[in-house]
Amino acid sequence: MIRPKTLMRLIHINWVMMFHGLDEIVLKTRLFRAIRFLAYCSPNYWLGRTTLPRGVRIRKTLEDLGPIYVKFGQTLSTRKDLLPEDIAEELVKLQDKVPPFPAETARKIIEQQLGQTLGEAFAEFNPTPLASASVAQVHTARLHSGEQVIVKVLRPDIAGKIHSDVALLFEFAKLAERFWPDARRLRAVEIVAEFEKTILDELDLVREAANASAIRSNFKNSELLYIPEIHWPLTRRKVLVMERIYGIPVGDIDALRKGDADFKKLAERGVEIFFTQVFRDNFFHADMHPGNIFVQLPDKYLAVDFGIVGSLSDTDQRYLAENFLAFFNHDYRRVAQMHIESGWVPSTTRVEEFEAAIRAVCEPIFEKPLKDISFGLLLLRLFQTARRFDMVVQPQLVLLQKTLLNIEGLGRQLYPELDLWQTAKPFLENWFKERMGPSAKLKELLAKLPEITEQLPEIPNLVLHALQSTAQMQQQIQHHQREMVLLRKQLKSNNRRSLWAILTAAAMISAALILQLPGLNY
Structure with a gap:
């Protein structure tokens, strides 16, 4: 049973798709050829079709639906070999050109998170976003020390949207596993659970800052890759401040x-x-x-x-x-x-x-x-x-x-x-x-050498303890073996007694029966 909140989200998704005219695009595909007559039920058919190109309509639909759908579009945008060129070119815009939220909202979030005004935190702050993506947008700024930085601000109320969309994905996954055998093989519910964990982690910018620091450390002084430095004093759960980089x-x-x-x-x-x-x-x-x-x-x-x-x-x-x-x-x-x-x-x-x-x-x-x-x-x-x-x-x-x-x-x-x-x-x-290789195994042994050396004084005691434990175990085994021999003897003796008792009882019962036979009166 689909929850009312999830059902409302599903209705909203369908409304957004129809608003941007995606029902026309979907019904034109070969898969839905048999039900193209449903186009007559669409308000767009009677109110007039949008004149925007299909790539623009798809991009705008994904933007209006929220971060999960934008993420999907971003992934598709890297595979121009799998998409028509007009659609691929539009999806590229989802990488850093998602419509931004107001600068005043960004200011309030920053000041609330840092506990100080923008002027106290930064010498300069550009209210116009440098880039805007599905989860956050980025502003440029300058610290009082003179360093150029970027300020990443989490989108307001984004958690609620993500939770509702993930709940909808879970419903779809459960229905798929129930009615479509391939979905069970694809482990749809587990994949959605893995996706949920990943995208919810993205809502904590302190975690993101820690990730950046770890990768920066891994590629320190590398000729392959450079990772900007995090400014920890100005980083919070909804605000991240890091070194500004310049590249193409x-x-x-x-x-x-x-x-x-x-x-x-x-x-x-x-x-x-x-x-x-x-x-x-x-x-x-x-x-x-x-x-x-x-x-x-x-x-x-x-x-x-x-x-x-x-x-x-x-x-x-x-x-x-x-x-x-x-x-x-x-x-x-x-x-x-x-x-x-x-x-x-x-x-x-x-x-x-x-x-x-x-x-x-x-x-x-x-x-x-x-x-x-x-x-x-x-x-x-x-x-x-x-x-x-x-x-x-x-x-x-x-x-x-x-x-x-x-x-x-x-x-x-x-x-x-x-x-x-x-x-x-x-x-x-x-x-x-x-x-x-052999050198790797030698390194592993050498790495463990201090631990082994530290335990060397304990080895005689450990050996003695092991020997004592072994001796005690042998004694217990011998004791149990003796008990088993006695038990077998006792069972054998009991079996003999039981046999004689059964034979005696049988003889007595037989004699009683014989005495009761007709004509046998003594």
Whole structure:
């Protein structure tokens, strides 16, 4: 049963879609051809159609529906290879050009959070937003010390909108799992739960600041990536103040080209940064759409917006690394075996069949640059393979898959000639060598040496205690063995007595019966 509040939100979503004329776009698709007559029920049909292009209508609909829908549009905007050009160009605007909220509202939030006026906190504050996104907007400012900073302010009343939309997603997921068998395999409810955790974390700017500091520490003095510094005294749950950076948006290809950017190196470094964060640091920026990534010419990345980050368990990390390496080495049998061993596909799956299916999907795309790979067709074939073999989706990896999709999309825009496989393979081989080789095991032993040395004086006592425990256990076992022998003897003796008693009773009963027979009177 859908809750009244959720039902009202659903009605509002439909009203917004109709207001922007999306009912016309939806009904024009082949999937809904059979019910196109419903267009006559739409107010837009009788009141007149909007003249705005379809891409603008889709963007405006997502903006009006709120942060979750904007996030969805941002993710799609990185995949221009999967969308018509007019729609993709409009969705790019969702990255940092969402309609802002009033500057006066921003001022009130900042002053309430900091407990001081804007003049006390900043020497200068620009009321015109530098950028505005789904969850927050950014203003420029100058500290009294002279440093140029940006001030990120959380949108007012955003938590309530997100909670209502997540509740609606849960309802859809539950209905899907109830009536659509594939939804259970896709673990729809668990995926929504993972998404809820991720987006609610984004509402705490102190958490985001901590994420930024951690990644900044991981890439300290790096030639690959620069992370701006956080100004902690002015950072609160709804306000974040950090160093202002200057760079060219990674999606502005014309500006990069005019600045003689090294596109090949940028594409390769993007892949290297991703694998470094996932496998070396196990802490990765999971919202790497072009609105959050800038370039310091000629080939260094600058990153902002760390509200969404991800990490993996040790098991998932090693398992993924082995899978990637097996893919790069065309070892499809190993990939199939690992999927079965991990429980991602049923244990009854035939390795040979699954190996052949994986080869059919992956072999056509190897040793090809990004520009020659149809990722739309690849995704379709992956979904078909997953359905055929009842492959279970892993919710804890959805964030990683989204990030990989973003990285691949950036690589396609920057340098379509990039060979993704050859760029990533050396990194993973080195990672395995560092983690699993003899030198890695020696380092692990040396790291534990102080702990072992500290416990050395206790070893004689531990050995003595172990020996005493063993002796006591042996005595207990011997005691129990003696008790078992006595018990068996007692049972044997009892069995003999019981047998004689039964025979005696039987004889007495037989004699009594014989005496009662007719003609036997003594």
